[in-house]
Amino acid sequence: MGKAIKFIHCADLHLDSPFKGLKNLPEEWLTDIRKSTFKALDRLIEQAIDLEVDFVIMVGDLFDQEQQSMQAHMALRDAFQRLQSYNIHAFVSFGNHDFLSSQTFPRNYPDNVHVFDSENVAEIPFYKNDQLMAKVYGFSYQHRAVLTNKVEEYQKTNDDCFHIATLHGSLGNENTNEHAIYAPFQLSDLKQSGFDYWALGHIHKREILAEDPMVVYPGNIQGRSTKETGAKGCYIVTMADNQTNLEFIPLSPIEFRKMKLNASDWTDITNITEEIAERLQLQQPQEKILTQLTFEQVPEHGEHWFTQGFIDEMIDYLNQTSHQNYVINYKWNKAAKRSQWMQGGRFLEELNDALQETEIDQINQPLWQHIDGRKWLSNLDKEDKQDIEDEAAFLLDQLLHEKEV
Template sequence: MKFIHLADAHLDSPFRGLSFLPYKTYEEIKNAAEKSFQRICDIALKQEVDLVLIAGDTFDSNKPSPKSQLFFANQIKRLTDAKIEVVMIFGNHDYMDLNSLFVNSSPYFHLLGNEQKIEKLSLKTKQGFEYNVVGFSYKNNHITENMVNNFPTKDSTYTIGMMHAGIKTTEQSQNIYAPFEMAELRNLNYDYFALGHIHVREILSQKPLIVYPGNIQGRHINELGAKGCYLGVVDEERKETKISFEKTAPILWQKLDLTLSKQVSKTELQNWLISELNKANTELTFFYVVINEAQYLSEAEVELITDSDFWNNLSQNLAYSSQVVDLRLKSNLQIKLGAKEQKAFSEAKLESTSKSNFVKLAQELIKKDQYLADLCQNDDFQQETVERALVILAQSMKGIDDETNEN
C-alpha cells in the first residue's frame, strides 16, 4: 500500500509585504501553493498511490474564492478518476460544512468527521489490503477539547489517525487547536498518525509514526526550507510504514546569515552581497538576508541596503528569478561601561523595547495613520524596528567606544 500525507495548503493565502516585487514574480508566488498542490497530485498519479490524506487547512479561510474551489475540485477529480481514495479533514482555517465544499461527488472522495464528530472509515486497496482511517473536521475555528480521548481503540486492522491539532502547552491561550498529549497519542498505537496545523515538517514519533508534513509552500520568512508532502509505503505483511519527503514547493524561502568584519564602501558592499547570494542560489529562492556586525556600516549604507529598490537591484544579478525579499541588520558591538552604567543601559534597553512601550513611543505616529497603528502591533515589525534602532545606537556609540579605548 502507498499513500501521500499533506496538510496546510492554505490555498488563497495572501502574501503580504511583497508588493514591491516585479509583477511576474508576485504572480508566481500568488500561484505557488496551487502549483505545489498540483505537483503533489502528479506524484500521487505517477506513484499509483492507494490513498491521499489531506490533514486540514486546505483553504486559508472558510469562504474560499471560486478560483481556489474550482482548482481544488479539478485536482481531486484527477485523483478520483484514477480510483485513488482521497480522505480530507477541515482545519481551523477552512472549517466548513460538507455541503459548502465544492467537489464532484465520487465514491473515492471522503470528508472525514463532518460536524466535528470522530469518524472511522474502513477502506480496501485494489489488491485487497484492508485499512481504517479515523479523524474529525473542525466545525468552528477553535477546539479546546482533547479529541484524542474519543478516538476508538485500534483493532488488528492497519489504522491511520488524522487530526489538525497542536501539542498541549502550559500557555492556556494556545490550547485552542484540539490540544493533545504525546503520551495519549502514542497509547492509541495507531500505525500512522497524519497531523496538520504546524507548518514545520516534523516526525514526532517513529514508533508509532506520528507526523507533521508541514505546509506545502512557504509564505514568508518564518517558513523557511523545502516544503511538500510525505510519501508512505506500507509493508502489508508486517504492517510497517516507511516514509520519504517529496519536495513540491516551487519557491524556496531561505535565510542567509552574513557577517561584516570591517568597514567597506557601497560598491564593495553590493559586490559582496551579490557574491554571497549567488553561492547560495541553486533554485528559485526568496532570500531573507541578515547582516551581522552591522555597526561597520555607515548611516548612508544602512539607508541604501534597507531600501527595497536596492533589493531589486541585487535580485537582477541572481539566476532562477530569485529575489531578495528582506534584509535586516544586527549589531554585536560591546560598549565598555562601568557596572552601574551597564546596568542602567540594559534596563533602559529592556524597557524601551518592550511591546507596551514600543506602542507607547509610537503614539504620535499611530494617531496619524491607521495602517501604522496596525503595523505597530505586528511582532515582526516591532522586532525589525528594534534591531534597526540598535544598529543606529551602535553606530553612535562606536565613537564613544573608540575614545574610551584611546584613553
C-alpha cells in the same frame, strides 16, 4: 497481517493564500507567487499518480481563507477528479482556516473523496480489492477554534488492518507563538493510543515527533513568508506489517530562504556586491527563491551604506541580474557600542536591565485587544520578538551616542 499500503500525507495546502507583505514585488514574481499554492497542488497530484499510491490524506487547512474563491474551490475539485480517474482515494479534514461552517461552496466532490464532516472523531474504512486494508480516523473543525484535547475520542477498532489517525492540532506543551494552540495533545498520549500512524497538520514546520508509532507533521506544501523557509512538500508513506517508511517529496515552486552576512570586515561596497551575488548564485536554485538578507556587525564606517541608500541600490542591481533569486528585504545591525554604556552608572545599568526584562506581549496587548487593530495583526513568534528588542536597543544606542556623530 501480510498487508501493505502506500499513501501521501500532506496538510496545510492554504490554497489562495494572499501572501501578505509581498505586494511590492515585480508583477512577474507576484504572479508566480500567487499561483504557487495551486502549482504545488498540481505537483502533489502528479506524484500521487506517478507513484501509484492507494490514497492521499489531507489534514486540514486546504483553503487559506474562510471565504474561498471559486478558483480555489475548482482547483481542489479538479484535483480530486484527476485522482478518481486513477482510482486513488482521498481522506480530507478541515481545520481552523477552512472550518465547516465557513465554507463558501457546496462540497460536490467525486466519490473517491471521503470527508470527515463533523467535529466528532469518526472512522472511514479503505478497501483494496474488496479487502479491508486500513481505517482512517479524524474530524473537522466546525468553527474556527477547537480548544479541547481530542485524543480520547480516537478509539481504535479491533479490525485486522492499518489504523491511521489524522489530527489538525498542536503539541500541548509547544513553546511557540507561530501558530495558535488548537486541538492540543500530548505526545505520550499519541504514542500510547495503539494507532499505527498519526498524520498531523496545522504546524508548517516539517517534523517527525516520534517513530514508534510514526507521529508526523509534513509541514505545508508551499511556504508563505520568510518564517517558512526551505523546501516544502509532502511525505510518501509505505506501511507493511510492522514497518513504516517515509520519503519527503518537495512540491513548492517557490522557496523562502534567509542568508546571514557578517559585515564586520567589509570596506568596499563593490566587493560586497560581488560577494553577495556569488553567495546567492551558490544556492543553485531548482526553483525560484525569495531571500531575506541579514547584515550583521556592520562597522561604523559602513553605516552610511544603509542610511544613505547604497544598500538599496545594491539590492536593486542584484534583483535585476538574477531571474531565479529575488532579495525581498534585508535587516542590519551595527557593531554594538552598548558595552560602553551598560556599566556607565546606575541609571544606565537599570536601563539595560529594563531592556532584558521587557515583555513584548504585555506591551502590545492593547493593540491585540483593539477591535480594529487586531484585524491587521498576527501573532509574534520568538524571532519577531527578538527583532523588536534588537531594534529598540539599536535605536537607544543611537540616541545615547548622538553627540558622537
